Amino acid sequence: MxxxxxIDGWALAAIIAKAAGYAAALVAMGGPLFLAAFRSAPDDVLRLARKLAVIAALIGLAVLALRFGIRAARISGMGPSGAIEAMMLSFVWDSPLGTAAIWRGAGALLIVAVLIEGTIGIVASLLGALLIAMSYAFVGHSLGDPRWILAVLVVTHLLAAAFWVGALAPLHRSAANKDGAALLHRFGIIASGTVAVLVVVGVSFAWLMIGSFSGLFGTAYGWTLIVKICVVTGLLGLAAKNKLQLVPALAANKDDAGGRLRRSIRMEVVAVALILLATATLTSITTPPVNL
Amino acid sequence: MKQIILALVATLAIAPAALAHSKAETTTPANESTVEKVEVIELRFDDPMRVTAITLTGPDGDVEIMRETGLDPVTEFRAMPSAIMPAGVYSVDWRGLSADGHPMQGTFSFTVAD
Incomplete structure (x- = not known):
């Protein structure tokens, strides 16, 4: 194609590590966004959002170090020993991934400030979320033309995705609370706007990468994107069912509405994992059709 | 869900045909060509590439090559075989880091005839 x-074992390891890095970044960014949007949420829900954001930020740093090793091993052609080869690591550090690592590292440290209650903690961690999102504008396909438009699109796409992904665990907790329906209902209202933004900027970015229908159906990039769009469509279906059926059922105290909603949110997590794997494949081993 | 996983696996399993993040590079000797002697091994890229590893393998195993190009990113990479290459099939395997940070790799082969 x-x-x-x-594609070899190292390329697959790179894809899985990158997908894990995406997941960590989205949960880390999503924590402060959730706290900013739902400051009056129950304490246990807010605590969970804070805890997950910090854990994800720290895991994100570990994954970043792992990705440096994998990349050094890949370019060295030496196998596992290349992962700790100083010269290869210095080449990776000098590459766009090194620049991204500085922004992502600084962002992750600022995310830890989410543990500070009050405005300072929120503002610092939101800045951290912005830095992490911006770090992705310094690497890979975002470096194409038109550079600034691609950068704005990718940062917006990531923040909108983080608002959703970072909210999944707190929403899962809320669905078990007696009075969680109000929070879930409010999330549904905000998300209907942010998800629209997520989709519009995602499609715009994809179009700038593809440029034609033949690019969509005739290339590895196009087919991987189609797989991603299929899973995204499934995820949107789940989200619509939650908003239109399960959350109103929870609000009406219907039998097992909470349990069904929690199951549905867990399925959303599985769909997100598949989307991140498809995205990591897209950004690791395929060439955008406009570059072919 | 199973179909989605199958589709993903299928996407990953399809045999590679082209190089990502760079238009197909041209080489000297050309891929699958037959030559009488090899004075230089060249790789040409559209965008600067930092060639981090390169090996030349022949009928008698690895052949030592001297890099003329250093480790800086280049659009034209050159290396010389350090000895006369006996007849046989040779392959060049290289790794590199592209300008946008993607790890790259490629391979090409040629035949040296008497």
């Missing part, structure tokens, strides 16, 4: 790089 056109535009597909060689």
């Amino acid at each position: 056109e535009g597909l790089a060689p």
Whole structure:
């Protein structure tokens, strides 16, 4: 298939590590966004959002270090020993991933400030979320043309995705609370706006990468994107069912509405994991059709 | 869900055909060509590439090559075989880091005939 790089064990390891990095970044960014949007949520829900954001930020740093090792091993051609080869690591550090690592590292440290209650903690951690989102504008396909438009699109896409992904665990907790329906209902209202933004900027970015229908159906990038869009469509279906059926059922105290909603949110998590794997595949081993 | 996983696995399993993040590079000797002697091994890229590893393998195993190009990113990479290459099939395997930070790799082969 056109535009597909060689795939070996290292490439697969790189894809899985990148997807894990995406997940960590989205949960870390999503924590402060959730706290800012739902400051009056129950204490246990807010505590969970804070805890997860910090854990995800720290895991994100570990994954970043792992990705440096994987990349050094790949370019060294030496196998596992290349992962700790100083010269190869210095080449990775000098590459766009090094620049991204500085922004992502600074962002992750600022996310830890989410543990400070009050405005300072929120503002610092929101800044951290912005830095992490911006770090993705310094690497890979975002470096194409038109550079600034791609950068704005990718940062917006990531923040909108983080608002959703970072809210999943707190919402899962809320669905078990007696009076959680109000929070879930409010999330549904805000998300209907942010998800629309997420989709519009995602489609715009994809169009700038593809440029034609033949690019969509004739290339590895196009087919991987189609897989991603299929899973995203399924996720949107789940989200619509939650908003239109399960949350109103929870509000009406219907039998097992909370349990069904929690199951549905867990399925959303599985769909998100698949989307992140498809995205990591897209950004690791395929060439955007406009570059072919 | 199973179909989605199958589709993902299928996408990953399809045999690689082209290089990601760079238009197909041209080489000297050309891929699958037959030559009488090899004075230089060249790789040409559209965008600067930092070639981090390169090996030349022939009928008698690895052949030592001297890099003329250093480790800086280049659009034209050159290396010389350090000895006369006997007849046989040779392959060049290289790794590199592209300008946008993607790890790259490629391979090409050629035949040296008497």
